[in-house]
Amino acid sequence: MNIEASGCVANQRGPDRRTRYLAGKALRQIIPRATLAEFAPAANRDPIAIIDETERDRIAFLLPLRRTSMAASPHAFLRGAADVMAADLATQPAPGIRAQVCGDCHLMNFGAFVSPEGHALxxxxxxxxxxxxxDVTIDLRRFATSVVVAALGADKSKGAARSMARAAIQAYRLAVTELAALSPLQAWNTRMPLRDVVATLRNRVLHAAAHAATSSRGNEDDCADNFPKVTEDADGACRIEDKPPRLFHFDDNAANQFDVDGLLAAAFTNLPPHVASLLRRYCLSDIAFKAVGVGSVGTYCTIALFLSPDDEPLFLQVKEAKRSALERFGVGAWPGAQGARVVEGQRMMQAASDIFLATMRDPASQREFYMRQLKTRRLGNLTELMQRHDLLDYAKLCGRTLARAHARSADATILAGYMGKSAAFDDALASFAMLYAQQNARDYKAFCAKRDATRAPP
Incomplete structure (x- = not known):
């Protein structure tokens, strides 16, 4: 093996932990932590134009659903306006501590799921x-803002909302400090088992729901709530049950524009041999269109129902992968296929990634896609309950989780050195979040006004 070609240099270990910590601390002289508290919108800022641009290549008949979803609340708008915040964050000062980032780091982009080994994480x-x-502050600014907007939406005072954001960032900072004391391998293998989360829950409703979710003996893909249900057609064939407007079968409308069978076949060839062998034990039974989330509504997304010989279901999702909003506004760059960007990013940040992750490209349009297993709703509903019943503890949990995800690609020791042991970093990010929450409220008001105007009768 050529050690230098692998990225390592023989007999050259690099600076030790103390030296790296001091290097992070020195970054405070270049970008003082207090500067992270600032936000001033650009003079030519036009959030509505940015949103309109993101809708140009989306499925037209789903745009009203997307706009209605974004108009539901300021927090829903924040979720759908990732491009707007990416444009704003591109101009903010940053210390230059780089990692694989989520890019759309808000409270609803965290959650519980079952690992390939069957553990709830x-x-x-x-x-x-x-x-x-x-830079990691791209994620941290959006995360802290999400906490503030969610808290204000839950009728918390401005002071309480700021305190929650500060506590969430403090949880991140303390977790990074703990990870910095570990070896790279130990930090990489750190996980957030749901049983440990359950042990810390103080709310009785949450504790009961979490315990039920983690101890259930049913099928890990039990079909509750918004998770697809399997039904039989007139010929006795198993099909996905329609639940419009978010889950439906194709007809001659604009949603049916790609050869999904061909995409699945392409994904199959990109799976590791052992996973492909597993998937061969299932047979494709049905395909339906699914509008997901808020920001993704209008992008092409299907779910495929696979059945074992004994009719045990496996749901796989095929979703279009567009350029990251961060890249569109110059925050970073990705030279390869967009599906690979999503797959590699998930593998980098998640402690236990989906074994069915795969990429594919539509040969006619050259559009990029990725495949993954559809998550269980049983655990997904638990996430929503946690946010609704104990927002503070949920935000702190997300902060610790984000620290673990960043530490897989960033140098936690340098990051710990920059953030320090005081609350200066926490206070700065909380202050930024308060300022941006005000900006988000103004953008939300403008968005709703335009939506209402376009819907008004002539």
Whole structure:
């Protein structure tokens, strides 16, 4: 093996932990932590134009659903306006501590899921905007803002909202400090088991729901709530049950524009041999269109129902991968296929990634896609309950989880040195979040006004 070609240099270990910590601390002289508290919108800022631009190549008949979803609340708008915040963050000062970032780091992009080994974990779980080699404050600013906006939406005072954001960033900082004391391998293998999360829950409703979710003996893909249900057609064939407007079968409309069978076949060839062998034990039974989330509504996304010989279901999702909003506004760059960007980003940030992750390209349009297993709703609903019943503890949990995800690609010791042991970093990010929450409220008001005007009768 050529050690230098692998990225390592023989007999050259690099600076030790103390030297790296001091290097991070020295960055405070270049970008003082207090400067992270600032936000001033650009003079030519036009959030509505940015949103309009993101809708140009989306499925037209789903745009009303997307706009209605974004108009539901300021937090829903924040979720759907990732491009707007990416444009704003591109001009903010940053210390230059780089990592693989989520890119769309808000409270609803964390959650519980079952690992390939069958363990319930809590982790970052959406990577449509992920990008490597990006300053970690990109994620932290959006995360802190999400905490503030969610808190204000839950009728918390401004003071309480700021305190929650500060506590969430403090949880991140303390977790990074703990990870910095570990070896790279130990930090890499750190996980957030849901059983440990359950042990810390104080709310009785949450504790009961979490315990039920983690101890269930049912099928890990039990079909509750918004998770697809399997039904039989007139011929006795198993099909996905329609639940419009978010889950439906293709007809001659604009949604049916790609050869999904061909995409699945292409994904199959990109799976590791052992996973492909597993998938061969299932047979494709049905394909339906699924509008997901808020920001993704209008992008091409299908779910495929596979059945074992004994009719045990496996749901796989095929979703279009566009350029990251961060890249579109110059925050970073990705030279390869967009599906590979999402897949590689998820593998980098998640402690236990989906074994069915694969990339594919539509030969006619050259559009990029990726495949993954559809998550269980049983655990997904638990995430929503945690946010609703104990927002503070949920935000702190997300902060610790984000620290673990960043530490897989960033040098936690340098990051710990920059953030320090005081609350200066926490206070700065909380102050930024308060300022941006005000900007988000103004953008939300403008968005709703335009939506109402376009819907008004002539």
């Amino acid at each position: 809590f982790d970052v779980n959406d990577f449509d905007e992920t990008l490597p080699d990006v």
